[in-house]
Each structure stands twice: as C-alpha cells, then as structure tokens.
Amino acid sequence: MDKTSAFWVRSHCVGTTAVVYASDYLNKLTGEKIERECRRQLDCGCRALVIDFGDTKLVNSIGISILLGIIDVAEKCGAKIVFSEVNTQTVQLFDMLGLTRHVALAKDEREALLTLSDFETTPIVH
C-alpha cells in the first residue's frame, strides 16, 4: 500500500522490491521515517530496497548514520539495497563516511530496479 500522507514516506513496490523516497533534507526524523518504512517493507516480504534521493538536497551526519542502520537491517534480512539519484555532493559525503562500500548507487530508479532484477524471484503483492 502506498503511503502518500505527509506523515509517511512515499514508497511503492515493484515485485519484491520496495522503492522508498527520501525527502529534501535527510536528518534524524526523516531518516527514521525511511528506516521505519524500510523495516515495514521488509516485514511484508520485500527482498530488495531502493532508496531514491531524487528530492534530497541536503543530508546530515545523523541521517547518514541512520542509513547505515538500514543497510545493516537489510543485510541481516538478506535483502539487497540500492541508492538511486543521489546528487554529487551527497555522493561525496557518502564516500567520506564509507557508505558507498556497502551499497550500490544507481543513476535513477529505473537503473536501480534493473540492477536488482536478477535478485527478484516471486512477485508478492502487498
């Protein structure tokens, strides 16, 4: 089920891949929202996550530390994770803090889904 309310993070599913959209500023609160949504999607059976940063203009270190937590959670569930449409400055920050060693980056959502397509198996609708 898509959540479009202001209180929720925008997301949708493509097969067993959940696409979660980050907001314009990634900080503690918005990071926790993404984390919550990712956990929910994984609990619902998703096997892969795409976090799309197309709207994200600014990130802070607390937001990044939460992303690392999400990567840990995904790894524990055996789920793949791809970050898409990350702007150059944010990629630099991710590089500095070592995130890019643990996650694949894709130009956009489409490329992210393609990257993950090999991983996808049975479609689940939820």
Place this chain on the structure above:
Amino acid sequence: MMNRGSSSEDFRRVLGRVAPPDFVGRAEELDRILAQAEPLNAGRGLLLLMEPSAGVSELLRQAYDRIFNERTDVIPIYFAFTRNETTAVSASIEFLNTFLQQYIAFRRDEPFVSHATLTLQDLLELAPPADHEWIEQLVESYTRLRFSNDDKALVRFCLGAPQRIPAGRGRPFIMLDGAQLAEYLNGVVLLGTEVLRVFGRGGFTFVLAGLRRQVLEAAHDAKCNFELLDLLRLKRLDENEARSLVEHVAQRQQVAISEAARDLLIQQFAGSPFFINIFLQAARERRVALDSYLDCERLYVDELFGGHLQRHFADLLEEISPRLDTRHLLIRLLWEAAAGEDQISSFEVWRKRLHLTAGELQEVLHRLHVQEFVNWDGTTVEAGAGPQAWKDYLKVRYRLDVLNESRALVVADALTDALKRAPHTMARHYKQIARASLRELVLRFNTQRVPAVLFDHAAFSRRYKGLEPDRVAAELETETDMFKLPQTVHLASCVAFNSDMRQISEDERCLVAHTFEDASYSDAQEVVWLVADIEAKLEVDTDVVRAWYERFESLASRLNFRRFQVWLIASEGFTEAANQYLARQKALGSSRQQLDLLAARVGETPRSPVQYGSAPNEFLMVVPMGEDNELIAASTAEQIAKRLTFRPEAINQIKTAVVEACINAFEHSFSPDQKIYQRFRVESDRLVVTISSRGIVPTNLNGANSRPDTTEAAEERRGWGLKLIRTLMDEVEFEKVDDGASLRMTKYLRDTSS
C-alpha cells in the same frame, strides 16, 4: 490597602541603599513584609527565617522606604543589630535612639532626620509640638532608668518605647535586622530573648529577621505566642533573579562583567545576594573588570586572603570562638573533618580536640550550627557544610595558620584550584538544568492516567518511530492501554540513600521516589520508584541496562524496599535486546522523546526561559536550537556564499558544514540558553563562519579525529560531524572559551576555472 506604587517621581530614598528599580529578586518577599504592616495584621509578628548569607538588610530597608513614602498611619522603624554594640544595654539604647529618630523623621516627613547624628536632646528639640510632651516624658524616664543599675528594666524600657506612642499618632511597624547578633552581646541580659519577649508576646506589629536555625529556637525559648506569629522563609534567588541581581549590582558598581563571568558568580556563590554584592563591591574597589573566569577567580582569591570575604569569615569565626588558640584548633578540626572521608564525629571527640569544657564546646557548636557550618544534633557533629567560599577560606587558613605553608604557594594553589573548578561548577549546573525536568516530573506523579507506551520503549519505537511529533501526540490520544501513575510522596537523589552512587551518577540523574499506588497509603500500595537517566548518545545496550537494574536491585535490598519499580531513561532509548531485558525484569524504559510526551501529559511547569542579551562585512544571527533550525543557518550561509560567487558545489559544502556545526552545538553543549550564535564574515577571498554556543565543551572536540569507518561500532557513528566539517571546509579552528565553544570555519574562493 496601602498604595504599593514606588515608581512615582517624588519617591524619596530614606534608608534604601539602592533605588527601587535596582532592587531585584525579592519582590514577593517585599510584598509580604508590606502586607504585614496592614491593619489586618496589626499586633502580629513576622519571623523572617534566612539562610546564612542570604542577605536581608536591603529588603527591610526597601520596605522601610516604601512605607515611609506611602504616608499612611503606619510608622516604619528599622533597626539593625550590629557587631559594634558590645552589650545588651548599649544595643537597647541604640534602639531607643533609632526609634525616636525615625519616628520624628516620619512625623516631620523629613527623611534626612533618619540618618543624621543626633543626641536625645537634639531629638527632643526636633520633635513636633504634638509629640513633644510624650517624648520628653520618655527621655526623662530613660534618664532615670539609665542610672538605676537595673539593666533588665532599662533594656525592656528601651525596646518597649514604641508602645508609648499615643493613640492617634500612628501605628509603629518595627523591623529588626540581624537578630542573631543580639545573642552574642555581653552582659547579664540575653538581648535576643528580651527582644522576642517584648515583641513576640503580642501588641506589636513587627518583623524579626535572623538566621533560620536560631530565630525559631529563640522564639520558643522566649515563650512567644505562636498564634500571633507568621513565618517567611527567605529562599535562594532563582536563576533569572540572581542574573538580574548581578547585572544591576555590576552596573551600579560600574563593573564590566561578561555573561560567562556573571553565571559563574551565581553558581560559585550559590545565588547569595550577600556574597554577590560584596564581591562586586570588591571588583569596583580594585578596579577589576570581570571578563573571564580568570578575572573572577583572581579577585575571589584576593578576597579570600584579604578582602571582604576574608573579613566576613574572620568576624564570624571570632564570634564563634573568641579565643585565638581555640580558633586555630577549630580551623584545623573543621578543615580536617570536611576534607576527610568521615565527616561525622562525636561531641566527645570535638571536646578533646578543642580542649574545651562541655559547656564551652556547646556554645561553639551552637554558633557553628546556627551559621550552618556544621550540623549538630546534640550528640554527633557533621562537618563539611557551608558555602563553597567558607570551605575555601577554611582551607586557606588551615594551610597558612596550621601547616605554616608559604603564602605564595597557598595563593597559587587557591587560584589554580578555583580555575580548575570553575568549568566543572558550570557543567554541573548545566546538567542540572537539563535534568531538572525529570525530578519535577516524578514529583508531579499523582495518579494521572497516561498511555502505557510512554514507559515501553520497544512498543513506542514500533508504533511511533519516524512519525512527526504532532502526529505522535495525536495518535497517543487514541491509546487505550493506559498506565496509572502512583502518587509521589517523597523524592530524593540516590546519593542521599547511598553515597557510593555518587561515583556512578550525578545527583539529579538518579532518583528514589517513594510512592503509593492510587494514593492509597497502605503497605500493599507502597512502591519505591528507582529512576535513572542514563547518559548516552545512542540506544543503550543490555550490559548497561543490566548493570543499572542490578545496582537498583541491590539498593532496594539493602534499604528493605519491599516493592520497587525500576525506570530507566536514555536519550535515544534502548536496543532491542535491552528492551527485552527490561521487559523480563518488569522494568520500565523510556527515551527522551517519551519523557517529554509524558511531561506534557503530567503537566510540566514550563521552565522560565533564560534571558540573554547580540561591521559592515559581518552577518550575525542567533537561532534557537532544535526544530531543524540548522536549515535556517544553512540557508543564510548559502545566500551569503552566493554573493561571493562560490561554486554550487562549494556552497553545498559550506551548508553541510554549517548544519553539522549546529547539530554539534545542539547535541553536546547542555546549553543554558538553547541558542546557536552564528557569525558570517565576508572577506575578499573567503567566507568565515563562526558557530558558537554556551554550555559544556565535549572533551573530544579539540583534537577530534573520529574515523568514519562503517565497520566500527555504532557508537562512533555519531562522532562524524567534526570530521565532515574538516573535510568540507578549508580551515577549521576550534576555540574553547570559559563558558562554551566556538567553531570557526573558513572556505576560500577558488578560481572558478580551476
């Protein structure tokens, strides 16, 4: 009702040493004293019970001036017992003289008469014709008694003089200051007892101000009619009042003082108006500006060795123990007991060490007890009490007089010790401010029903993590699983129950609350809440939670708490495993967010906001901490950087650095004013951004070299801010100031072609 206005232009200062607008911090008490003068309270006495060094004289003088200016039928009389009077008789005669002088000043409406130097004969000549007869009779009676050798009769006559004012000439309102000094007068008459005997048995409307441990005891001894006595306890000034007092006094004394120095003084002197006043007076006399901690502590040490502070404590010691040899022994005993581990010893030990008879020692201990330098219950003596300045004074005297150490060494040590202590004093204060809400919150537990999820971090995280605060608040309203809070009847720090806890936690962060479920006072309903606020930036793990639980379990067992409830609080809550451990132990766990939500439901008293004061190429901005306000700072930085034609990439780097600096200030500082101060300085080839905050400086900041390695423990993840800043900006300079820190970040303009 009397007219309470004091701001009219024709207000005359009579005894007050400061103008009414400059008298700050005791408005409530002043109103209470003025109320005592109203007809409703005629014939009643007010005992003003004060802590030593609380400062009451100016309060009474202000009350005097207000009543004098109101020109009603109330005639204000203010008399201060002073150390200059040596006998009860001389003090009583002085009282009579003061009474007549102030009476005539009021009747003539001539303030200067109140403080002129006048003999009884002068006063008789100045008396208004309508009063001449009774005053003349009074003076004649006095003259007869003066030479009668009946001291007691003379004392009673002098003290009772206000009763001789004929009906219709006004009602005297007597304010007596420094009642404790009356006890130290020589002679056969105990003036303190006589004062209370005359005034405390009805008929007079009066205020008697004195040390709290003494005045009540004296009132009992004098067999006062307590039905006609009211009590007013002079409390310590609150934060804002003390701040206002320092600023007013500094301005009056023309002493420049920084905010950091101001706040240090308040903490160092525990908000005592007396100490603050004499310290700022010393600053004026020595022409010292108080810009830094160093300025403050230099003056403080000078004062300890030979200024107002030294004289104050030396006088007190002399009163307590007039004999020099005993005084030296006393200094030694007091300091060694205070500095040692065992501060409690028996009366007999003290008697032997001071070489005094039991009677002499009782007198000394009584005086020490009254001044609150020791706690004496008749059997045991507990040393180590008293203000910090007293302890410092004792230490200095001990080293100089007992150990005969060189003065230069003692001075140097006193100064370095005071300087080292200053940041700790402030840090402790800031932490107390931050934790005060927990204490207040637990004290307000009174059978309210609150959502149970506020005590269950695991459930709270599942349901509410990542939701907007408004949404969380709204959804909590729909919770059906409610928890009924007990009623708190007593609350104290864990340290008060077990001093070993001091090594583990600060006073305000670990509490023991005696409560009753349903406010039903039976054994079955009695539950002791053991509460700890754990300092941690990330979720607290099982090891820490287990350690706290076991610590509390052991405390409960040792203190025979039959039922206890452990409640742990951690800023970011607890790990999953820690939450499971808490659930198994039936312990409660809350994050800071849950605590805030709980406080909102229980009805937290809003903390009064602390009031703080703000080049052509500089932009200054102050933003409150929190609420994503770092974005406002970042946006400002962006606008300024654009003017300097920084490349978009560099602008983004500056913005990120500003955001991180703001978060750093917010997360680390325990800031007293909860504000971030920003300065953007534009130069031809660079932008310099300075982010400052007041509060505690994290110890790791200066050299901060936290390595951003994702393989490291999660604890290190939250130390990335400074690393990011160093990478994103060209120069980063960290500056620790007395009371906080500044981070100066410079970004150079590069040739856009490069």
